Amino acid sequence: MPSNPEAVRFFDHLVTVFSGTKRRRGVVKADPESSQPFQAGRDPRLLGAVLTKNFDDRGWTPFVARAAVLANWADIVGDDVAGHTTPELVDDVVVVSCDSSAWATQLRILRHQIEHEIIERFPDCGIERVDVVGPGAPNQIRGPRSVKWRGPRDTYG
Template identity: 45%
Template sequence: MTDDERDAESSADAGTVPETIATYLRLRGLEPSPRAYRRRRRRRGADDDENQPFTGGRDPHGLGDVISNLTRESGWDPQLAREDVVRAWDEVAGEDTARRTRPVAFHDGVLTVQADSTAWAKQLQLMRAHILTEIMRRFPEAGVETIRFIGPDVPSWKWGPRAIPGRGPRDTYG
């Protein structure tokens, strides 16, 4: 192809290819092709859409939305839901019950709640279904499957290498 043919072809293509791209391609020694330009433009249009101003998804997000997305993507939602159960225990169990009990552990879907006395622990075992339903309704992400109620934390009389098997002292606490 001679220089005259190139000039004629590039002047014919000049109407379809922008002048700046034609100049760039001419200086690089490449021939401007309108078909390649259109393909490249279509492909670039889909990729660069997120970088264009005033397009969808470009609005600023609120801090609550950003933190919610962060906790969801990081996998923190179940742990935060369990913390919410502990924080809202007085609303879930009721004020009287919450004054005499407190959640102490959560392991493998079992929420352990410690009561002030063994009588309260036994009474709460009868209310287990109601409390568990309320927890599942309010905090489904927490993963609470069952609740275990225990009495007060009393010292153990069985410690040391020479502990004797048996029931030990009775009617001392609770």
Template identity: 40%
Template sequence: MTDDVPETVATYLRLRGLEPSPRAARRRKRVAAQDDDKMPFAPGRDPKGVGDVLADLTRQSGWDSQLAREDLVLQWEQVTGAETARHAHPVALADGLLTVQCDSTAWAKNLQLMRAEIVTQLMRRFPDAGVQNVRFVGPDVPSWKWGPRAVPGRGPRDTYG
């Protein structure tokens, strides 16, 4: 503060914040510490891509595992190959067990022999899906154990002597 300014004017300027004072400097430091996110070149202010924003949204919302399961179904052909995907498709995923429906029992048996490789591929590509094992089932066939013509018990046996 200069000597030619009267004390009342200097006090007025200090109270209005037009002249630096020790208290104003502290207040400015505190405000600057709180408003770092509003600074144009502060850390974390770089623009983000839409993919990064959506990834953050899905992670915060807890949708990662459900989206990974959907991706598994949609990309089944890339995991197993075109020929296998024509004859087998995933039908259920519960408790880490992926159930795959096959066109025939021969396809189910072949894929069962390749189970370790398929599970490895699924765990590597879709870790959030939670696949721990794969079960291959054959086509749905009618069961003769149920229905109006079913016989209780063991049923007829060889009666020829």
């Protein structure tokens, strides 16, 4: 029988590891003084306070505030305006897309009031400004042999 010193060493290692009694993982006993019922600091905490501390520790507060701006858009501008607008967040700018050019014009007039309301409700959001855009121009090209025309006009609404 040929002897391979590496195989023999490996076999001897397996025999020493797996022979005898099985090793058990030691159980670490907790200090009985460290956690007692009705002890100070064991009271349940409010979920909002725990989440706020977690967001602050991880640096998520501005991101959560920005998401809250989009989630509470109807509360910021009202249900009627929110029904005709779609807010998006691009970097530090809220871009509001409107259903028609008339709604876009009205929101451009109210833009500073909307910015003030956002900063008042969500001071940690870091939003710099609100941009209002109207709808895209309708595509009126009909087929492969269309004649060039003068370009898009108003959205007619």
